[in-house]
Amino acid sequence: MRILFVADPLSTFKTHKDSTFAMMREAARRGHSLHHCGPEDLSWVTGGKVSAHTQALTLTGRSGAGVKDWYTVAGEATEALAAFDAVIMRKDPPFDSEYFYATHLLGRAEAEGARVFNSPQALRDHPEKLAILEFPQFTSPTLVTRSAAAIRAFHAEHRDIILKPLDGMGGMGIFRVREDGLNLGSIIETLNRDGAQTVMVQRYVPEIVQGDKRVLVIGGQPVPYCLARIPQGSEIRGNLAAGGKGVAQPLSDSDRAIAEALGPVLAARGLLLVGLDVIGDRLTEINVTSPTCFQEITDQTGFDVAACFIDALEAAVAAR
Template sequence: MRIAFFADPLDRFKTYKDSTYAMMREAARRGHAIHAFEQRHLRVSEGRVLADARRIALTGDAHDWYRAEPAEATALADFDAVVMRKDPPFDSEYLYATHLLEHAERQGARVFNRPQALRDYNEKLAILRFADYTTPTLVSSQPADIRAFLAEQRDVILKPLDGMGGMGIFRLKPDDPNLGSILESQTRDGTVTLMAQRYLPEILDGDKRVLVIGGKPVDWCLARIPMAGETRGNLAAGGTGVARPLSARDREIAEALGPTFVRDGLLLVGLDVIGDCLTEVNVTSPTCFQEISAQSGIDVAALFVDALEAAVGAAA
């Protein structure tokens, strides 16, 4: 197959932990042709969606890890698969990219994850689809609503709807002396919508990343354990990743949601689970492949490429 990866600049990859690199490495091992392009390389010309894509060869060196051929303007429909691996933030440029990718689909391109699903599944708000598996949750821009929710729950997590890596997350209690200031600044005086969730003390045992590939859960997850004095388990916030077998509840959630993901065109999803509760549904560029593989012996990238090959074959 000819596989095009829509990704961030290759020179920024940290190959020792990057999941997109793991995908590329496995696809190349199987003999697939690997191409890469960035958001700035995408355009529409004479009605066709094109990308200035470079074919790359992997060197096996951890630092100087690829060799690239000159960029060639190629219709996305001419690739066997386009794998969307652009990292958040989900800003206006990302949104425009999903519209162009969707237009490419109409021209025959096969895009994973599907552009419409990337738009429909806000990684915070998507949990509202699966309320049976979540903790008590409020979505509002009004400080008074958040105060009332806090008074009821007594201990909550406040998060922006467009954040990543734990940025902008606050743990609030009713007696917090900075409560008013936090609510004013985070809602921008009632003009920015936030999510508040009841605090789950199980976070101390890890914020679990459960990967769902082709509608099926990977048998091990990565528990991201907060460092001392920290509420957030995100690896970007200093958390430590520990791979563990899925609990019965982890598997229950993943297997219940898997068919919906397949129906909506989500080949790869990263569920965030704290204790027994689903807290986020990550669809833009789910990670933790290499951490899980290194500690569990499961080749997560191989599972992904298996699913990608099957999906392309089914669509042919």
């Protein structure tokens, strides 16, 4: 297959832990050809198809912390996305207006015959924090609002809460307010901006000390291991970007129950790869843009997540 990865600049890849790199490496091992572009390289003109200026890549076999020469550019071309066997959208958040526009271009490419994973429509329909609202049976008590008064009332009811912006990633902008309400007003002002921004508020789940678990679902089926991202020191966030320690472990019964309930539903909507965030037995986020933790799980357990993903990709392409 000819596979086009729509992703961040190659120079930013941290190959010792990057999941997109793991996908590329496994695809190349199987003899598939690799191509790369960024969302900024997508274009459309009247009478034509959605196209991109792309680079054909050859992997050098080098990887690891600080390694930059992990690929060479074998050639450049401008091609219609429909000319590739698979287009994998792996641009990292934030899900801003430019990301939104890119999904519309990718959606048009789909109509022209391109095979895009994850589905552009599904990316738009599943904002990563708000997607949990469809599955309240699995979530901690949650409030989504622009009302400062509603946030205060939620705190008065639940006493220990987490507040976060809807467009954050990697643990950015997450605050905990305990029963004493210390700094609640300041935090509301910071996140809510006098009612201009919507805030998500959730009852604190104390099992966070055991890790914020990333449960990967590929082709509707859960990967048998998750990565528990455990907060360090006095930190409340387990995100690896915020200094959390990643510990791979088998899925618990509740992890598997959540993944098996959501997996087929989300796969049917065109979400080949999903990352569920679970604390204790509570679902906190549904990640669909560029779920990570492939390499950490594989390195610690021996389960080849990238191979599982490429298996699912090959099957999805063959089924179309």
